[in-house]
Amino acid sequence: MILIICENILATKTVALSLGANTEAVSGIYTSDTVTVANIPPRFIRQTPLCELADGEYPFMPDKFRMSVTMKELERQLKPLFHAAGEVVFASDGGADAQARFFNICRHFRVGCPRSRMWLTRLSYGAIRGAFHFRESGRHLHRLAQTGLVSKGMDLMFTYNINQTFLHIGLPEYDLTRQEAIALDYVGDLTGRFDDFNGIPDGHSIRVNVNGGEGFESEAVWEAEEDALAVADEIPVGETVSATLTVDETDRFNIRFHTLLTLQMDAFNNLGFMPAHTLRLAQSLYDRGLISSPLTRCSHLPEKLRGHIRTVFPDTPGYRWGENDATIDHHAIITLRAIDQELPEKEKQLYWLIFNRMKAVVEQQPSRKYATVEFKIGEAVFYRQWELTGEAYEVTETGTFQTGVTIADAAVYPCDAPVAESNAFTDVMCAVTSKAEYVDEMMHTSVPYTLETGDYGSALDSLIRKGLVTLDGGDVYLSPEGQYVYDEFAGHEFAEMLLTWQFEANDLYQGDQAGRSVIEDFSGSLLCMIETIDPEAGE
Template identity: 30%
Template sequence: MNLVISNSAQIAFAVSRALNCSDRNENGDYTNDTGSIVITSVEPSLVEPAPFQYYAGGSDFIKTLPFIPKRYLYGIRADNVGGKFKVSDEDKSTVVRLQALVEQAAEVIFASNNGSEAQALFAILYQAAKAGRRTSRMWLTTLSNRAITYAYRNRESGRNITRIARSGFVHHGMNFLFRANVEQAFAQMYGKQSFPMERMDIAALWLLCNSYDNMKVKLPKKTRYGVGLSGKWGGKDAQLVPTEIWCKESDAQKVYEKLMKMNGKTVMAEVVEVNPKVEWRHELLNMATLQEVAIDELGFLPARTMAAADILFEKGLISSPRSSVTSLPYHLKRHVERRFPEAKAFPFCPEEQIPYCHGIITTERTPLFLSDDEQRVYELINIRTEMAFDSARCIEVGIAANIEGVGLFGTAELPDDAECVTGNIEFTISGVSIYSFSEHSPETLTAATFLHDLNELVNTGGDTPLLLPVSSYRDCGACLQRLIDNGFVKYLLGDIEPTEKARVLLSHAGHLELADIGKFISQIDEVDALAENRKPTKPVMREYESWIHPLILSLITDKKSFASKISGYTCPKCGNHGLTAFPATIACECCGFSIPRHFHGYDLTDKDIEQLVRYKYTSPIYGFIDRKGRKFCESLVIDNRFGVTFSAKAAKIYS
């Protein structure tokens, strides 16, 4: 029996129709007459990384910062009730039902249109069953019978899926580490949930503030002048302009008068370049461009756009909106050409180049009973689909001429079936004009412009193209939406500007690498590369931990935000400087060594800190609290990485 698990009931229903699984079993799952296929669904949030409250014994504050857990925990979602996490009876029954299905299955198939993060959570759900069954992935691009059948027959399994899941695990770990440390560092300054943050947010906010400030700088206005010349060549219109522009109107006027004398005459020119390549003026939409166009043309913020697009996808009206590419695979060629005869010259790609997703297109289904938002987003996608397939094709020709000592250059467009070669031609001048222009800088920063710039950096500026569906760490639209919802950015009629809250945040973190968009891009590119190679994940995660540790330490040892005093202890790491006492830690300003004042539910006393600094270990201490809320006795030591931890079981510690 093959078990297909999807991440929504609508997707499960669509898969059941495509695979002829019209029967229902006692649990409501879809199956066929022979029982060889069972299709079920689970909510995407059923399995999730453990919240930081789980590490802090149910508390909403982590007092021990920087916080680097020894293990990153995942599990079934649970509610925090009185400091204890409890799984609901409904979720327990769902997990038991899934485990029973996995044990009966010969192959477990994950059907989804999401990327590496979803694949990682599916791996956790599957591993919980401990059944050791074969696993595979259906990359859903469209919920049509044809597309689902193709995905089922060409489902992917083996090491590639395992590597994608490993990449997703690292992204989850980095997201958790950043969110827990940054939020808790600012919670110590301003209170609980004062600055909710995701991994991209600070870097994107720095970019937004920098763009906004540069836009407000008034530069001197410089007016320049140019001359334009129009004419005909073989019955075709062409525009030529001089190869230089002028700062003075009098200089341009002289050239204009010189060319006016040639008006109506035929001169010799030269075709210097012929570009026979078919150029398509419009591309299909992907997730990034869909969000940009929706803001610009519909006034929809990304959350509103994606909510409507996801519903349209589940209704089978469009292909997956989580796409990172704008091309179409070759196996869709006959299907697309049947719907759009003018798409015969469209550049389809081989399947191996875009194996996971493709550009957003509409399907053949008739849209019925759509909400206003869904209707407008559908029409937007439909228009862009028709424009992409109906783009005019042409040959671009470069023309150069020297008239009365003035060098001119221009281009002309010919039909794609026209024949043209380089060489001398006769060009008839039909008109001359003089014009002026100045450098115009926009006075306001628009959401569409900022989102386009951010997408250019994050999603198209890398060395290798992104092929997997877009996950949360590359969702620039969701980042902008968070900044607006959390009060860092003010949005009004398409224009955005940073708020005072954003300025306060950047006053603390703007000078750190937390706000470096280039560093963020290099980190996510490195983790995405894990899906394509055999590099182990643990060194990548350890490198990120080593990177974020001193940055969080600099936040909680900021003398502008916290009271501090010089202690009488010398740093045991560098041995050259004294330690400075802060409310949450005691740290060396030279080498970055630190001792937390709070460790596993216990507040270290001055005696405990003195023992750690002098002897690098303490006497046995009673009062530490484990994850189940029980107190225990243990000694603290400074390990070989100069971090505070519990002593080894075999260590001999005397009081």
């Protein structure tokens, strides 16, 4: 008998129906002659919080972590199923955190038979049967579980010890996770840079108006106004100067399908939904089989889904099918079928937001054309760039051409240096996520999307609910309480330390080191962090 484990009741029912397990033995367990599908919620095994193990010890770095079963009746029902199983299959859309939960379940029931994994990216009958037929097995799943276990261990140690540190120095407990600490540190740095801005222009630029009224900005910015004026005096007003017209074609700025991050950003900007709420709504739509898994950082689709997309959009000129990082198990968020049931209004709004993004992707121009005119006067470079649309897109060829511009006038203006950062909520979500994912992308750890370590939108959402970050008119700032916490972090690169150790945990997936050594070394770094904040720790 093959035993399949799911983590919520709707997925369990759908998987059971797809594989012909039509008999409900007891609530949440479905059987056939060859397959049994059981629902084991994530809360079935509880990681014992360190506050229950430490007995007041601080700092506390445990040698082992403890777990306990919270659903004794379900445990009794599952025991004979695990003992009779010839193979145990985990069916989920989760990453390392989910695989770690499955590892703990198998260890609890002392599973000795083969184990495998079904990636439930789409809860449709055909996709489920395909995932079952092509289910994965191998050492890489064990390594994925180790990544999840080590990450969870680091979270438990960090939250307990930072709580105790705050209490010891006179701050409240905030139950900060590592993700929240990283996000708080980023918002604090950003708030400090905005506070330091004194409203005085950083420099001066030159604006040149040419024939036709187009305005050209100087590429350079001069700190002293007299230096800019000296350059402006050399500009030959009324004369025609040589210029270069460059027309480029690119798909770099094309709209992409939704990832969890861009869905959270889109839902906040267009619907006013906070990130954690968006995730809950998306998870509900996924459980109903209306959308693919929201747990993804991939913005592309594999060639195998071209047929599905074309059942909805027969012509897809705006999306370039071909080689990308998408697979049938890991791809962007898409709708799977039309709404055929009554949905809560907010779920319906999110469904159409996803659908309309798909429509925009497939119907956009396959590429964009940008024209740039540039000319030099002495050493000063002036330029203007714009996008070619409509008829201009169709008739303008790409390439570099020589032209001329007649200068009408020129003037010096005070200006600020180009702003590279923003404290808009969605921009901060994007920036923190990009910072966290940068090393993994460079080193190609290839860990499947893991909610507990990848969802920085919900981490920022949590900081707002805890009163450490303020959301004001779409912009985020540290609250006074958040400033007190940030002051303990500032200047010590704690966020970089936490991100470094998360990379080390992710690197376990590649099999380059042991989980125990990562936990031990993280403990040492965490102890240094605690002693930096609280020099009296351990006394």
